[in-house]
Amino acid sequence: MTSSDWNKILKQLRGKSEKMKKFLKHNKPKERTTGIAKQKCQRCGRFAAHLNQYDIHLCRHCFREIAEEMGFKKYS
Helix, strand or coil: CCHHHHHHHHHHCCCCHHHHHHHHHHHCCCCCCCCCCCCCCCCCCCCCCEECHHHCCEEHHHHHHHHHHHCCCCCC
């Protein structure tokens, strides 16, 4: 179940408090502590190819697009 599906279902259950409590107990997305899903790109939300160096938190694709604006130089 994706997070958007989870939010849609939660909207539908607003008037039904008991069913909402049970749904939250069993289906609420877990907070990730390890693994690839813990870190994602702040710009596009991608999980793969994530750069942690210098606390950038961008995927390599987004980094290539905005690296010069951030002050990095490209050497050929």
